[in-house]
Amino acid sequence: MVLSDAERVMLQSWVRRRSSAQSLALRSRIVLESADGHAIAEVARRLGITTDTVRAWRRRFLERRLDGLCDEPRPGVPRKITDADVERVIVKTLEETPKDATHWSTRSMAAATGMSQSAISRIWRAFALQPHRAETSLLSKDPLFIDKVRDVVGLYLDPPERALVLCVDEKSQIQALDRSQPVLPGVPERRSHDYARSGTTTRFAALDTATGKVIGSLHRRHRAVEFKKFLAKLDKEVPADLEVHLILDNYVTHKVPAVKKWLATHPRFHLHFTPTGSSWLNLVERWFAELTTKKLRRGVHRSVQALEHDIRTWLADWNDTPRPFVWTKGCRRDRRQGRRLLPTNLRLRTLGRRPRSVRPASR
Known part of the structure; x- marks a missing residue:
């Protein structure tokens, strides 16, 4: 068996190339060993294969040269879908x-x-088509949308010196639910569909964007009176030498005259409102999602007192090792409307994690 220089170079490349199929590399070795003068039995012994395999690929190569080492088209029905x-x-x-x-x-x-x-x-x-799936979206109609987004995101990316940036919101109507039957362990866990309501509570929370620590309080009602009490608590717990920037949504209790009067007597508090219909810009909403997922959604509470005890315990555990959320999503240009927007699919990255999901930073 005699090889041309071009054939030898091609066979050697098939043997050395990492992306070559193992079957093609083996056939190339058979031809190269045979071209070096080794007998059929010797080639079979050196490569650990049968003599019939060596004979078959020697014959294929002599008949069709390099093309004979490639797989022939598989038999089957011709393609019907064009x-x-x-x-x-x-x-x-x-x-x-x-x-x-x-x-x-x-x-x-x-x-x-x-x-x-x-x-x-x-x-x-x-083609990644899923007509059965539907997602929700909302484009804010706030005329000051762009200015408010830049204001809020600017506080996340470049907070002012000697100031504390807090994301503030309320999670109202947290229900104390007791299942009608005991929860059955298993994969998945089984719970009865019906339950008994034992009352509700409201969690006020302020998330420190720098450290991830949360200042919170619980109230049975959700009014301006309770919100003003929460502001007083923030004023007490935040060091007096720091300015306080609060990021809030446009809920009516945040703008009533009683709250405005309190703010006038506490000039170190500065309020920054998210655009209308864009409460997802507030990072504390992501913290509320952690609370719901890890404590509330599958919790069983026979009284409001038990519910509030669990929430306080969970908050204390969180503050023992707080995990900050880090904003990484910038603005992009919406060419159809000619203005800069932030997409509704909010993306966050947490310290030490890849930006694939919205999770708190690892402990």
């Missing part, structure tokens, strides 16, 4: 709706196009 059929499914999915529904299913699309349900599923997966 590119035009795939385009028709995609266009129909994106631009049309069925007569009897608000969105397509794989079976309704199969009936409309004459294809099989499995074919529609493969096309949708290939």
Whole structure:
């Protein structure tokens, strides 16, 4: 067996290349060993294969040279779904709706196009189409939207010196729920669908954006009176030599005359309001999500007192090792409206984590 220089170089590259298939590399070694003058039995022994395998690939190479080492086309039914059929499914999915529904299913699309349900599923997966899914969105109509976003995000990214930036909000109507039957452990955990209400409470919270520490208080009602008491608590706990910047939403209790009068007598407090319909800009909402997920959603409480005790305990544990949230999402230009917006899918990164999810920093 005699090899040309070009054939030898190509065979050696197939052997050395990391991306080559193992089968192609083995066939190349068979040809190279044979070209070096080794007998069939010797090649089989050196490569740990049978003599029939060596004979077969020697014969294939002598007949078709390098092309003979590649796999031949597999037998099978010719392709029935053309590119035009795939385009028709995609266009129909994106631009049309069925007569009897608000969105397509794989079976309704199969009936409309004459294809099989499995074919529609493969096309949708290939192009990441999910007509059955729907997400919510809201574009704020606040005329000062841009200015307020820059104000709030500016406090996150570049807080003023000798000042404390606090994200303040209330989580109202936290219900003390007792399940009608005991919770059954397992995977997943099983809870009865019905429950008994034992009252509600409201959690006032102020998240320190620098450290992640939370100042909180509980009240049975949610009025301006309770909010003013919470402001007094902040004034007591924050060192007197620091300015206080509060980021709040546009709830009416934050703007009543009694609160304005209190703020006038405490000039170190500065209020920064998020745009209308954009409370997701407030980082304390992410902390409330932690509270809901880890303590409230699956909690069982037979009284408001038990609920408040659990919330206080959880807050104390959080403040033992506070974990700050770090803002990493900047503004982007919305070309259709010609102004800078922040998308509603708020992205946060936490210290020591990849920006794949919104989680507190690792302890």
